[in-house]
Amino acid sequence: MRLYNSMGRRVEPFVPADPGHVRMYVCGPTVYSWAHIGNARPAVVFDVLARRLRALFPRLTYARNITDVDDKIIAAAAAEGVGCDAVAARYTAAYRADLAALGVAPPDVEPRATDHIAPMIAMIDGLIGAGRAYAAEGHVLFHIPSFPAYGRLSGADPDEMLAGARVEVAPFKRDPRDFVLWKPSAPGQPGWDSPWGHGRPGWHIECSAMIRAHLGAAIDIHGGGIDLRFPHHENEIAQGTVARFWVHNGHVTVGGAKMSKSLGNVLLVRDLLAAAPGEAIRYALLTAQYRQPLDWTAATPRAARAALDRLYGALRDQPAREPRDVDIAPVLAALDDDLNTPAALAGLHALAGQIHACADPARRAELAGALRQGGALLGLLQADPQVWAQGDAAEAERIAARVADRDRARALRDWARADAIRAELAALGIEVEDTGPTSRWRVRA
Structure with a gap:
């Protein structure tokens, strides 16, 4: 198998670190609303990749996370006047149901961010100890100048990074590009105790911690939509996520x-x-x-x-x-x-x-x-x-009843009624085929 590696921008032979066990992680949804077709594309693409990898290698562990703590979830819960847990649970269930309808098999591991707060705090503490992060006014931020390789995945220059980072340039940042690892939580918002105060993790640290918890220090494939390449995946690399292949699917547009x-x-x-x-x-x-x-x-x-x-x-x-x-x-x-x-x-x-x-x-x-x-x-x-040929189950039941009516008319040699029912079904796009005493039917292509 050959895959395009966004790190290096070329198609390369796929060789896992351990030929007996492939490890793949794909960024899953932030569960604050219904999934759209753009969310479905990576789920389907990486489902196909997982199917092929399972045929090629003895073992695959495929992890796809659920981000269930995020500013968007907090905003959705506030707008509805319900708890964040209720919003996250509702849209997690909806996402799973949508993917099941698309034939997407569940991943081997589906970690939720809120189940991994302790590993996130430990990882943040390690980044501070390594001189790559700093605490400021209840926040912890990753200091981008401490990681000279920043930008290697996306190829963005410093000005593009700053424009594309979509982060607030707060006065306590040492560098405008620095991104949040931990932030304080206001009263009523989800939060956990930490060495830096009551708060919650930043989005980027969540995936890095969940990868390490379930797949180890290094993985074979890290996947997601092209919109995640910068800043999300760039930030994961800075935090310590190591992947042999970074694989990204393209956008879905609507009418161009x-x-x-x-x-x-x-x-x-x-x-x-x-x-x-x-x-x-x-x-x-x-x-x-x-x-x-x-x-x-x-x-x-x-x-x-x-x-x-x-x-x-x-x-x-x-x-x-x-x-x-x-x-x-x-x-x-x-x-x-x-x-x-x-x-x-x-x-x-x-x-x-x-x-x-x-x-x-x-x-x-x-x-x-x-x-x-x-x-x-x-x-x-x-x-x-x-x-498949009969289409929607409820409609199929109604059509099958009319076909049965026609079969009874044929048995009684009531050809006029049989022909009338055939014409009625033909007007609905249904093709009837006589195969003996009974008939079968299909939706005309």
């Missing part, structure tokens, strides 16, 4: 524009799921190579659904057999080439084409097995093809 509340174009996963199957949303997120921007339009989930219809259509009526001499190397090679999911999807469609063109039932069964096996690597094509 950046998602923002001011533009009113933030697409929530829960809303997308109300209009399209989770597997179609997942497929859409894999249609662009992970490092490239992905532009989402109204047509995106429809196109993904149509593509999945074609793939599931090839599996319909095919008893999947273990593929003995069917080559899924193109799918594997694509994934091993810096997780090239568009090429991997093309490999799946090539297999579907072979199924349609093959006249030998035994061979078609083997090809179907290969298509399912290749799809599993991408988290796709594991549903019953007939169930």
Whole structure:
């Protein structure tokens, strides 16, 4: 496998420190609101990477954190008049439900920031002792000039760092770029006792402490969205986080524009799921190579659904057999080439084409097995093809009842009624196929 390493800006062979145990950490959500499609992209991308790593190596420990103490959570709780715990619990559950609908497997470890306050305090104390941090007016700040390699990951110059840091230039800072490791908590805000007073951790120290607690002093892959490369991941490195590979996925735009509340174009996963199957949303997120921007339009989930219809259509009526001499190397090679999911999807469609063109039932069964096996690597094509073809469960129940009505009309040789029901279903985009005394149906692609 070859992966693009943001540290060095090149594609490199992926070689873990311990070939028997790969360690990967991906920055998870700050749980103060519903997840949007931009939050879903890294979850899907790194789920695919985790699937491939589990096939290539004896063991993978994949950690993805939950940030459950943060200024945004405090603001959301204050606006609702509820406790921060209630806000964090609600949106943690919603995030997990959204990802499950997208076929994202839970990580091996899902640490919560609030469960790691003691390790964070210990790490901050160690940074002070090493001369890289200092206490000032109830705060502890990392002193960036103490770390000469700062900026190596992002490549930003000092002026860009200052502009992009999004930090308040407080009078007690020794350098305007210095960032917060610990801050005081006002009455009513979450807080913990520390050597520097009652307060809470800064965002950056949370990930560094959780990585060390669950994966050790050094890891193989640290992942997240490109927006985290600076300052979050740059700050983690300064704090002592060591990773062999830094892997970042690109932005999701909407109709060519950046998602923002001011533009009113933030697409929530829960809303997308109300209009399209989770597997179609997942497929859409894999249609662009992970490092490239992905532009989402109204047509995106429809196109993904149509593509999945074609793939599931090839599996319909095919008893999947273990593929003995069917080559899924193109799918594997694509994934091993810096997780090239568009090429991997093309490999799946090539297999579907072979199924349609093959006249030998035994061979078609083997090809179907290969298509399912290749799809599993991408988290796709594991549903019953007939169930997929029938779409939404509640709507499917209503349609199945009408098809049954038609079957009864056919049994009574009431052809006029049978034809009328077929026409009614056709107007709804339902294709009925007579297979004997009973019929089957599917949503027309």
